[in-house]
Amino acid sequence: MTADARLSEAMALLPDWLPHQHWFTGGRSAPLEVRPVAATLLHDGEPRVWHLLAEVTHADGADVYQVPLSVHTQRADRLDHVHLGHTADGHVYDALHDKEATAALLDHFADDAPRTAGLRFRVKPDVKVPYGEPSLVLPGEHHNTSLAYGNAALLKVFRRVDPGLNPDVELNEALTDAGSTLVAPFLGWVDGDWSGPGDDAPRSGSLAMLRGFLTTASDGWALATASVRDLYAEGDLHADEVGGDFAAEAYRLGMATARVHETLAEVLPSGTMAPSGLHELADAMTRRLDAAVATVPELEPFAIGLRSHYDVLRERTVEVAVQRVHGSYHLGQVLRTVLGWKLIDFEGELMAPAAERRAMHSPVRDIAQMLRSFDYAARHLLITDHPPDDPAHDQLAYRAHEWTQRNSEAFCAGYVSAAQLDPRDEPELLAAYETDTAVYEVVFEARRRPSWLPIPLAAVERLAGG
Ligand SMILES: Nc1ncnc2c1ncn2[C@@H]1O[C@H](COP(=O)(O)OP(=O)(O)O)[C@@H](O)[C@H]1O
Numbered sequence: 076m077t078a079d080a081r082l083s084e085a086m087a088l089l090p091d092w093l094p095h096q097h098w099f100t101g102g103r104s105a106p107l108e109v110r111p112v113a114a115t116l117l118h119d120g121e122p123r124v125w126h127l128l129a130e131v132t133h134a135d136g137a138d139v140y141q142v143p144l145s146v147h148t149q150r151a152d153r154l155d156h157v158h159l160g161h162t163a164d165g166h167v168y169d170a171l172h173d174k175e176a177t178a179a180l181l182d183h184f185a186d187d188a189p190r191t192a193g194l195r196f197r198v199k200p201d202v203k204v205p206y207g208e209p210s211l212v213l214p215g216e217h218h219n220t221s222l223a224y225g226n227a228a229l230l231k232v233f234r235r236v237d238p239g240l241n242p243d244v245e246l247n248e249a250l251t252d253a254g255s256t257l258v259a260p261f262l263g264w265v266d267g268d269w270s271g272p273g274d275d276a277p278r279s280g281s282l283a284m285l286r287g288f289l290t291t292a293s294d295g296w297a298l299a300t301a302s303v304r305d306l307y308a309e310g311d312l313h314a315d316e317v318g319g320d321f322a323a324e325a326y327r328l329g330m331a332t333a334r335v336h337e338t339l340a341e342v343l344p345s346g347t348m349a350p351s352g353l354h355e356l357a358d359a360m361t362r363r364l365d366a367a368v369a370t371v372p373e374l375e376p377f378a379i380g381l382r383s384h385y386d387v388l389r390e391r392t393v394e395v396a397v398q399r400v401h402g403s404y405h406l407g408q409v410l411r412t413v414l415g416w417k418l419i420d421f422e423g424e425l426m427a428p429a430a431e432r433r434a435m436h437s438p439v440r441d442i443a444q445m446l447r448s449f450d451y452a453a454r455h456l457l458i459t460d461h462p463p464d465d466p467a468h469d470q471l472a473y474r475a476h477e478w479t480q481r482n483s484e485a486f487c488a489g490y491v492s493a494a495q496l497d498p499r500d501e502p503e504l505l506a507a508y509e510t511d512t513a514v515y516e517v518v519f520e521a522r523r524r525p526s527w528l529p530i531p532l533a534a535v536e537r538l539a540g541g
Pocket residue numbers: 213217218219220221229231259286287288289290292294407408419420422
């Protein structure tokens with residue numbers, strides 16, 4: 076059987092399998108077409124390991140996904156949960172969950188690894204790659220697949236890939252090179268080429284990123300929601316009176332955020348946005364709101380109030396300092412380690428076009444997003460444990476508001492202690508970015524977690540002045 080025939084048999088399994096993968100953003104029905112745009116045999120043994128980039132056409136367009144596959148001649152029971160099916164060549168599995176395949180993948184970082192046409196594995200100088208360490212896929216419903224190799228390194232394999240440098244690679248490398256200890260050390264990366272029938276020239280883009288593994292890390296969402304749970308358990312006490320007060324952490328997180336912004340402004344492009352740019356920004360936010368209203372009709376009653384925050388931007392005559400920012404900043408994107416807070420996942424908003432994800436913004440945008448996240452952390456138990464018909468709901472909603480206020484203030488105070496900028500001096504910019512984030516969240520929740528929709532809708536009502 077030729078390699079091409081083997082590959083097309085394995086490819087034929089993808090249309091049924093892809094829609095069930097949580098990282099697949101092309102909808103839950105079978106794609107219209109799946110075809111390879113790059114295929115490399117990474118390991119020709121048992122198992123055989125294919126590195127595969129597949130262009131997937133679905134109802135809303137076409138995207139390229141990275142789907143490494145491993146093929147075993149015998150069925151491997153331990154991999155049943157990632158079994159795509161059977162071909163004449165053997166049993167086909169998601170290679171990223173297959174320790175034998177992921178060992179072969181890591182080996183390609185070695186200097187003496189066989190050359191792979193169209194795939195480039197690079198490590199930073201003096202990095203020790205943990206060859207031989209078994210890998211474990213990090214649990215959770217993430218947009219990419221991250222493999223921990225022992226306690227030493229984490230390989231984040233991007234699932235949906237775009238041409239160009241992924242901002243997660245770009246910003247992590249820039250921050251590590253600048254000596255920042257506020258991100259996991261950047262160790263290396265993989266990029267590659269692909270091309271479809273209509274392409275004049277191959278496209279190239281980031282495929283994966285190798286970083287130091289942060290042991291002892293707890294994510295900000297887990298810590299913040301534990302604090303809120305403590306507060307709810309003591310319904311009569313204020314946020315500053317209960318054991319799990321989060322304000323000191325929020326303050327330190329504000330400081331870490333400011334320092335990362337400062338480094339990004341030093342080592343990557345920065346500039347100013349003139350009033351005409353602010354006008355365009357307001358127009359983009361308005362378009363996003365209009366599209367959101369069309370998708371989620373619950374937004375309609377608040378649309379006029381929300382637009383007023385964008386109109387204020389149009390009237391502004393003073394320019395705004397802009398730079399590269401995190402872009403999709405929330406409590407799930409920060410990890411608390413024994414050495415303090417670390418920021419992760421600089422990919423930007425997943426559904427935004429690649430160019431938009433690398434655009435410069437005021438750092439106030441990240442701050443607004445994190446303040447929205449404090450509101451989420453405070454309110455989500457109201458949805459899950461104390462819905463409106465619970466007698467404790469109103470009192471806990473009041474406590475939730477206090478928690479958000481306290482931690483937002485602490486975060487901003489921490490930020491200003493380490494930066495020139497006090498976000499509270501920019502209330503109009505903050506309100507516009509907060510509004511834009513809440514509108515985005517409404518669409519996100521309507522699609523992904525409808526039972527959480529009341530959280531951003533409550534914010535929308537407040538921001539609209541309702
Ligand atoms: N360097 C690291 N060390 C330890 N755990 C990490 C590290 N980076 C990320 N993680 C964990 O992996 C999860 C997913 O990482 P992230 O970069 O956000 O991927 P995704 O874009 O797929 O969501 C994070 O929520 C965090 O729990």
